[in-house]
Amino acid sequence: MTREPQRYEYALLQVMPRPERGELVNAGLLLYCRPLRSLVARVHFDRARVRALDPGADLDAIETSVKLVAAICAGDPDAGPAAAEEIGRRFRWLTAPRSTVVRAGPVHSGFTASPDAEADRLLALLVLPPG
Template sequence: MKAPYEYAIIRAVPRVERGELINVGVVLYSHRLDFLAARTHLHEPRLLALDPNADLDSIRAALNSWEITCAGGTDSGAARQMKQGERFRWMVAPRSTILQAGPVHMGLAENPAAELDRLVELLVR
């Protein structure tokens, strides 16, 4: 049986003042299926075309933190105290940082992990 989910594309905006971006991941949340996860993929040549001085190591670390936050964060982090829905809303809230979430979209899926993989392949890779 299909259940509703919400997702947002994770975008890298290496020079926020220019507004240029590339898609670097997807975060997907399904309350009904008790699922929250992010999958990321950094295409370094595309990012460097936007900003040849981009700090790739820092961006990779920040992308990893999205995946960790979805899993509940670190033992001492704020995400550990939040429910999945709260973590999702926190992650997709508008911000002016190098990594930003796009608009939230809805869908239906039986297997949210497989749907997340499909969305990453379609929208990021």
């Protein structure tokens, strides 16, 4: 049985090691599809790209924060109270504007029948290095 495409929203997960400079690296994405009751995260933390923006960045702390966002998306009970919220509230909380080192970019939308496949496609297109 083939599903009909449903509307989804996504935001890039960004690392901005020095917020005062405004330079960032895409480190993943969050994808929420309400009709299919799906919230997925895909992450790829590229230490070398972050180091290029800030040689003194605490890469371990930043990577931990990126992984925490993915754990909250997955509803991991060890990820804190936000992970226990229903998926729509989790997505809105994670994509709320913040001026921190790890944050979500603007929310965009599209249509898909498979949130997991679409998250993989967007990760390859927008986050992973070319090649």
